Amino acid sequence: MMFILPLMSILLGIEFFLVFDRVTTNYEEKLKANYSILVVTKKQMDEAKFKKIDSRIADAEKIGRKKIAKDIAEGLGNTTGRDILNALPYFYSLHLNNYLDSEDTAEIEKKLLKDPWVKKVETFGESHSSKYNLFIFIKILFWTFVALMSTVSLFLIVKQMEVWQMAHRERMRIMEIFGAPMLLRSAVLFRMGIVDAIMATLLASAVFLSLKLYWADRSGIELLMERKELLFENSDLLILISVSLSIVIVAVMSVAIKSREVKE
Amino acid sequence: MSNNVIAASRLTLAYDGGKKEIIKNASFRVGRGEFVFITGPSGSGKSTLLKSLYGALVPKSGSLVVGGFDMGNISHGRLQTLRSNLGIIFQDYKLINEWTVEKNVVLPLIIAGYSSDIQKTQAQKLLRHVKLSEHAERFPLELSGGEQQRVGVARALSKNPFLILADEPTGNLDEYSSNVIWDLMENACAQLGSTIVVVTHRIPTIFNIPYRHLIIENKGIYEVN
Numbered sequence: 233m234m235f236i237l238p239l240m241s242i243l244l245g246i247e248f249f250l251v252f253d254r255v256t257t258n259y260e261e262k263l264k265a266n267y268s269i270l271v272v273t274k275k276q277m278d279e280a281k282f283k284k285i286d287s288r289i290a291d292a293e294k295i296g297r298k299k300i301a302k303d304i305a306e307g308l309g310n311t312t313g314r315d316i317l318n319a320l321p322y323f324y325s326l327h328l329n330n331y332l333d334s335e336d337t338a339e340i341e342k343k344l345l346k347d348p349w350v351k352k353v354e355t356f357g358e359s360h361s362s363k364y365n366l367f368i369f370i371k372i373l374f375w376t377f378v379a380l381m382s383t384v385s386l387f388l389i390v391k392q393m394e395v396w397q398m399a400h401r402e403r404m405r406i407m408e409i410f411g412a413p414m415l416l417r418s419a420v421l422f423r424m425g426i427v428d429a430i431m432a433t434l435l436a437s438a439v440f441l442s443l444k445l446y447w448a449d450r451s452g453i454e455l456l457m458e459r460k461e462l463l464f465e466n467s468d469l470l471i472l473i474s475v476s477l478s479i480v481i482v483a484v485m486s487v488a489i490k491s492r493e494v495k496e
Numbered sequence: 497m498s499n500n501v502i503a504a505s506r507l508t509l510a511y512d513g514g515k516k517e518i519i520k521n522a523s524f525r526v527g528r529g530e531f532v533f534i535t536g537p538s539g540s541g542k543s544t545l546l547k548s549l550y551g552a553l554v555p556k557s558g559s560l561v562v563g564g565f566d567m568g569n570i571s572h573g574r575l576q577t578l579r580s581n582l583g584i585i586f587q588d589y590k591l592i593n594e595w596t597v598e599k600n601v602v603l604p605l606i607i608a609g610y611s612s613d614i615q616k617t618q619a620q621k622l623l624r625h626v627k628l629s630e631h632a633e634r635f636p637l638e639l640s641g642g643e644q645q646r647v648g649v650a651r652a653l654s655k656n657p658f659l660i661l662a663d664e665p666t667g668n669l670d671e672y673s674s675n676v677i678w679d680l681m682e683n684a685c686a687q688l689g690s691t692i693v694v695v696t697h698r699i700p701t702i703f704n705i706p707y708r709h710l711i712i713e714n715k716g717i718y719e720v721n
Contacts, residue, residue: 403592409550411580412607493552 234395235428236435238388239479243436243472245381247464250471251440252374254462256367258455260331263363268293269326269337271344272352276322285347286340288329295323321351333365389483396421396487404491418488425480433472440464501659501691502526502549504717506558509541509548514556518544521558522717524710526693528658531685531705534695536712542695545712546663549693550582551575563658580607583652583690587664589644591636597647598623598632604655622650626680642673649680653688660684662694678703 271282271292282292301317308316328340337355344353404417415422444463448456456462502525509519518541526532536542547553549562551570560567565578583604584590591600599606601622602615610618623629626646628639636644645665652660662681666674678700684690686705699709709720 403594406590406592407603407607409552409579409584409590410604410607411576411578411582413576416607 235389235392235425235480235483236432238385238392239428239432239476240436241385241388242382242479243432243476244439245378245385246475247436247440247468247472248374249378250465250468251463252371252378254465255455256371258459258462259367262455263367264328264331267328267331267356269328269340269344269356270354271324271326271350273322273324273349274351275349277324277349282324282326282344286343288332288336288340290327290329293325293327295325297323331367333368389479393483393487396483397490400487401491404488405493408493414488414492417491418484421484421487422480425484426477429473429476429480433469433476436472437464437469440468499528500525500561501528501530501563502693503561504558505560507548507555507560508557509544509553510556511544517556517715519712519717520715522712522715523558524717524719526691526708528691529685529689530691531681531707532691532693532710533699533707534693534710534712534717535697535699538697540712541715542697542712543663545717546661546693546695549659549661550579550584580604581655581657581659583655583657583660585645585648585652585660585662585665587667589636589641589648591644591647591651593636596633596635597628597639600636600647601650602654603651604657608655618654622654625653626650627676640673642669642676645669645673645677646680649677649684653680653684653690656688657690660690660692662692662696664696665694666696666700674700675702 277292279292282289297317297320300323301314301320304316304320328337332340334355341353341355344350400421403420407417441464444460448460448463451457504525505523506521507519507523508517508521510517534542534545544553548555548560548567551562551567555568558568563578563581565574570578592603595603598616598619601619602610605615605618619632620629623632626649628643628646628650631639631643636647639647645668649665652662660681665681666677669677681692681694682703682705685692699707711718711720
C-alpha cells in the first residue's frame, strides 16, 4: 500500500506534464495564429517571394488598399480615391511557422528590409517578447516542479524497495533453496505492486477526469473551457498504466535480484 | 541416475575465492536408500559439505555429482530442478514465518505447481504424520522449537524427494524433541526409501535402522566402521 503514494505522485507529475504540454502547445498555436508581422512594400509581392526571403514565414495576407485609400480621401476632401490609391504602398500581414522569440523576429525583419521592394516592417516586438518570455518562464518553472516531484517520489520508491527487501528477503531465500524460480519467489511482490500500480493509475486519472468534467467549465480559463479534452485524453490512461507497471516491474525485479542467494 | 545418489571424487571445497580450503581431495559415495551420518568437530566443514550438496557452494576442484547433476558445472535452471527434488532440513528450521504451518509444509508442492487440492491432502497427511494436525492454521512462531522442526521435516518429505539433506536437525532441540525428529527420519528412510544425509555433531544413542557414518577430519572425509 505504501507504494501507491510515491507511484501516484510520479503519475500525477507525468499527467501534469502531459496536460501542461498540451495546453502550452495549444496556447502557442493560438499565439502564433494571432501574431503577424506588418510589411509595407513599394511594389506588389506574392507569398512565394516572402517565403524565399525567410522560410519561417508561413503565409502572407494582402491587406486591402481600397478601403484605406477611401478613408484617406474622405479625410482630405478634395482628393480622389484613385490618386491616393496610386500613391499608396502595398500592405501585407505575414504569419510565421513557429512562435518565435524577439531575436528571431528581429532577424526576419532585417532580412525583409534588405529586399529593395520592402519599405517598412513592423514586428510588434515588445508585446510579443514579453508574452513569449512569460510563456517560457512558466514552462521552465513547471518542468522544474515536475522534475523535483519525480525525484522525491523516486527516492520514496527506493525506500519502499528497501522495506520490501527487509520484509521479503528471508522468504525469497528460503524459496530459492527449495528451487523456486525468480518469478514465483517474487510473485507476492508482483501482486502487491500490480495492485498498487492499477490503483495509483486510477486515482491519478480520477483527479484529472474530475478536473475535466467538473472544473474546466467553471475554470474561467478560455482555452480549457473551449477544449476540455486537453485535461485528460484516453491515451493518458495507457501512458499512466504503462509507466506505473514499468516502475513496479523494475522495482520488484531489483528486489528479487538483490535477495538472491550469494553462491560461494 | 546410477545407484549412487551422491558421488564425490577428489573433492575440494573452499571459501574466500578458493583461498581457504575446508575439504581437500575427499572422495565418498552415498547409495540409494542409505542413511548416512556425517560428523566431525566444530568448524571441520560439515555444513560446508552439505551446502555443496544443494548447490550453495561450488566445488573448487574435483568432482561432485548429486542425483546425476554435476555440481561443479550446473546451470541455474538445472540447480532449480535439483533443489525442487531435494528435501532439506535446517538447524534453524528456515520456515516462512508469515505463512501458516500448512502452507510451509507444502512449499515444495507450491514450487512444483501442484493443485491446491493435492497440496491440501498432502499437508493433512504429513501433519498427521508429524503429529501437528491441530496446528495447521497456526504460524511457525506460535510453535515450540521441536514443533517447528517437525514442520521442517514434514516440508522435507512433502514431495517424496530422492534425497533428504539435514544440517544439525536436532541442534537446537531438547532430548524428547530430538528423539521425535530421529524417529521421523528413520521412518522416511525405512518406509519411503529416501536417501538421507545428516550432518550432526553427535549420532543419537538409540537409532533403529542401519546407517553409515562418515567423519570429517583434517579436511578429509573418512568412513567409520
